[in-house]
Amino acid sequence: MTDDTVRELIARSNRLGADPRNTNYAGGNTSAEGTGIDPVTGESVELLWVKGSGGDLGTLTEAGLAVLRRDRLRALAEVYPGVDREDEMVAAFDYCLHGRGGAAPSIDTAMHGLVEAAHVDHLHPDSGIALATSADGEKLTEQCFGARVVWVPWRRPGFQLGLNIAAIRRENPEAIGCILGGHGITAWGDSSAECEANSLEIIRTATEFIEANGRPEPFGPAVDRYTALPAEQRRRRAAQLAPVIRGLASTDRRQVGHFDDSDPVLDFLAHAEHPRLATLGTSCPDHFLRTKIRPLVLDTAADAPLDEVVLRLRELHFAYREDYAAYYYRHATPDSPAMRGADPAIVLVPGIGMFSFGRDKQTARVAGEFYLNAIRVMRGAEAISRYTPIDEAEKFRIEYWPLEEAKLARMPEPKPLATRIALIAGAGSGIGRAIAARLAAEGACVVIADRDAEAAARVAGELGSTDVAVPVTVDVTDPATVRAAVDATVLAFGGIDLVVNNAGLSISKPLLDTTEDDWDRQHSVTARGSFLVSREVARAMIAQDFGGDIVYIVSKNAVFAGPSNLAHSAAKADQAHQVRLLATELGTYGIRVNGVNPDGVVRGSGLPAGGWRAQRAAVYGVEEQDLGAFYSQRTLLKRQVLPDHVADAVFVLTAGALSRTTGLHVPVDSGVAAAFLR
Structure with missing residues (x-):
């Protein structure tokens, strides 16, 4: 039974995580309940397997699952000290672990452990977040799903959100899941197959609703000066700009970059509303933790002279750093972690494409993928309503969350040539x-x-x-x-x-x-x-x-x-x-x-036998196969x-x-x- 439960959970997770329409890299989590044997007493116990902190659904293995005692996890509700101290509950998860416990439990563990369902999925699909970030998202959710999916107002991930969703599940027995305001979706089911089907139904229904009810040009009219340059010219200009932009984005610490000039990026940047929408920033916590709260957006024409573009990039970068520092000091408290850096993670260049940055290539690439998700979210929200992400103060609370700081502190030391x-x-x-x-x-x-x-x-x-x-x-x-x-x-x-x-x-x-x-x-x-x-x-x-x-x-x-x-x-x-x-x-x-x-x-050389080696062997009067030994014997160390x-x-x-x-x-x-x- 245990083996089947875990096997089904991993297979479901991998299927959901393999499709970017369902969730983004390392975004969301899944869980399953079942029974196991207490390693001390030998008695049967109820367990919860849930994706651990920092894992990725698409590549999840058993080693990436946290394993907890379901009774102990639910008992935490009786000692929960309230919203002001809910971060303490993450440490309490360690006392609920079964055996060695597997991976470290994530902040979303409460959502999975408190909801009365054998299987739970929490995902970040573009269509779901589009509803979640719409100005009238609650009304649209009811229009889209009726009573089948329930709206949950924005709340930072944590124990209280888990309690809220558990209450919604109890009070709405006909519901298959919920839309989490500003964030994503959660679905549940009595079996793994039912849970997966409910997740996919929510995503599919939201997608069809947006397509059926959305206006045709959600990003506004096209603007000639932002039209994408022809491919060869565009990539040559991108190559000229990439080192300049990377140098600016590495002011605080050196970064690796990624470039994306795919059609969705170029289309977004070619339309009139992209500056307004970019300024609003991303909403889903997984998005802005990767992309920062907003990108740097170049405002020159796509074919402007290179010197003019570089000068403007430097001006905008200076302003971006000042704005980011002001954002930090507006919201920082004496207990806040130090500012991690004021450089952009995403730089948008109309007519050229998107440059994204991170501590390594994967992080840079994923940051770009997350912003591409955000573009799709903005498209959907603007098509049916008005894009309204969570407010700046809430973004700061998550970006500079002590729990996020602790996660960063657990990262391994970089290798000597990291970022090179x-x-x-x-x-x-x-x-x-x-x-x-x-x-x-x-x-x-x-x-x-x-x-x-x-x-x-x-x-x-x-x-x-x-x-x-x-x-x-x-x-x-x-x-x-x-x-x-x-x-x-x-x-x-x-x-x-x-x-x-x-x-x-x-x-x-x-x-x-x-x-x-x-x-x-x-x-x-x-x-x-x-x-x-x-x-x-x-x-x-x-x-x-x-x-x-x-x-x-x-x-x-x-x-x-x-x-x-x-x-x-x-x-x-x-x-x-x-x-x-x-x-x-x-x-x-x-x-x-x-x-x-x-x-x-000689040994391991890329030069073919019979050429240089044969020539040098002939010069020295030795057999070609003995040339390496000959060379070593004429040295002080006698080594090849x-x-x-x-x-x-x-x-x-x-x-x-x-x-x-x-x-x-x-x-x-x-x-x-x-x-x-x-």
Whole structure:
């Protein structure tokens, strides 16, 4: 019985959470009651399984459920001290846990435990919130559902809301659920299937009601100056603006970004009412905890000159920060948590799209998804009534809720490269692949750039989802594809903080055998390619205005005069001096430029067998398979250099411990005395 109850609850949760029309990421919660065995007495007890704090319905597993004694949970109603002290009840949930208790109980646990129903769903569907945020939501709810769904006036989530909904359930036995003013919906049922069907009925009925009764242009007339630019022009402008906006949105703490130019976003921004509606802000607590109470909205024409747009963004950002601080001090009490930051989480640019920000890519993406939910809510509410979110004071009470502060305090410490965005050229194999893997493991968002599109996609897939790594195809000798790669980086993650110039090839021949084409190919990829990548990245870093790291994977051959290696070594020497020159030039912008000088990386190298390795083996008179051992034996440490060792050096240079180091070349060669830097 217990296993079936939990299995049905998880399956129902996953189905509901998989459809964004039902609820948003990590929004809402579900529960089921059943029986279990007390681990101490061995007696049968009534239990409640409910989604724990911070979990996501779409991906919920058994580990994400809190398990509580139903009798103890309901007994809390007898000791409830009242609304002024209801936050204390969350700590009391810990005394109701069964066995180890599973996940931490959420603030909504009371709603699930006090309602007389075996199964309860609390969701945040766009259509339900549209009714919940309408100026005459109570009347519209009755028109839409009759007695089948009951209106509940706004109340902050907590024990009292649970008591209120429990009372509504008792007093309205024919009702299948309720609309929570300003917030969402709750539904119940005697079985898991009935509860799910009731949730879906409420969502479907609300959607059909809005479609049947809504006016055709809820966002007002279209405005020519806000019309979306053509796709190519729009995304190029977005790429120009992304580093600027990210720099502004990271004034208090560095953020990762996400860009959305989907049709619903562009349509909202193209109409006359978007400034008014954006100023009203979001309503559902899950929304504004992710998006802040309102976005920053640019008010220039979509095709205005770039300099004009950037200047206006800076003015609006300054005003936004002042307004947010004023909001904080209007409502803060001596017991309020400190202001967490005054930068926007959502920036809306008419004709271009929406930029959203967070502590990592997933958080930034989800913030954008929540604002897209809010746009749909506003559309629905404006179609049938007037959008009226909960008031500012209530938003502050939730945004700066001590319970929310405690949840933030429980988050794990960020990894060393968290919020850093890295572009690795030549990352489809070998050294570049190892660098990408190391940087991603340390918390960075990485862009896998390679001429081989399949290899880039494969490496990106190995590293995780697109919240961690994305592939781009680039020929570093072509300025257009280099610019496109940088554009793709800033559109994927909001900006760029770190670039690794690793793309290369090795043509190793004596002088008399080196052709003009050999020379040109070697220098075009190694020297020219590094120059082109560094130039485009520097433009974005300067626009972003908080520095960055450029790392060149050079070679000990930049300083070591080896035999029969003219084109390769000369190109590497070019790269080595680029490090010094760019460190000198870009230091004023806080951009550090350093190099790593490996010895020949044979094992794990991305260079194919029979090419460079065969050439170098022939020069030294050894078998190709023995080249790595030969290289190691000529070093002081007698050890081979592997791709991971180069990746270690890149990490050390960029993780913060060497924050005052620029213009440095780090040897990773196991000690080649002839390559010592002088």
